[in-house]
């Protein structure tokens with residue numbers, strides 16, 4: 001929910017939000033209020049949502065339970081850019097799906113790094129040891145593969 005609301009700060013031309021549980025989508029609608037640029041979609045309509053999008057952001061935990069992703073490769077076109085907030089030692093299910101369909105995709109490791117650098121700056125101030133943090137993060141992810 002926080003990710004969706006934060007995206008509005010970037011003044012998107014259009015923001016399409018989809019979620020599996022409709023009650024949560026209603027809560028999000030209530031939190032955002034009336035905004036012509038935002039629309040709300042049931043999970044079953046993901047294909048329609050993607051057709052209207054340039055950038056697809058996965059902020060869900062889909063695939064984390066080990067179930068294969070049942071998303072249709074025809075939902076994607078090479079013009080799409082896919083960002084999966086999930087990260088791990090291997091390509092995430094969403095990144096694998098996107099790359100197999102010919103789109104550019106990246107996982108959430110860099111987001112994790114930058115949350116870490118922001119937290120470091122907040123608590124300790126500059127300088128932030130970003131290079132060391134990056135090395136530690138990717139070394140750790142590699143070690144888990």
Ligand SMILES: NC(=O)c1ccc[n+]([C@@H]2O[C@H](COP(=O)([O-])OP(=O)(O)OC[C@H]3O[C@@H](n4cnc5c(N)ncnc54)[C@H](OP(=O)(O)O)[C@@H]3O)[C@@H](O)[C@H]2O)c1
Nearest residue numbers: 019020021024059060061062063085086108109111112115
């Ligand atoms: N890169 C980073 O720094 C970073 C930071 C935070 C989180 N994350 C990642 O972002 C993702 C979400 O984190 P969160 O803390 O927001 O988790 P969360 O509160 O547990 O939210 C999970 C969301 O995923 C949806 N979901 C779970 N399983 C699903 C499935 N099988 N099909 C469709 N939707 C499903 C849930 O839908 P329902 O509403 O229907 O339950 C809910 O909207 C996680 O993958 C997490 O690893 C990354």
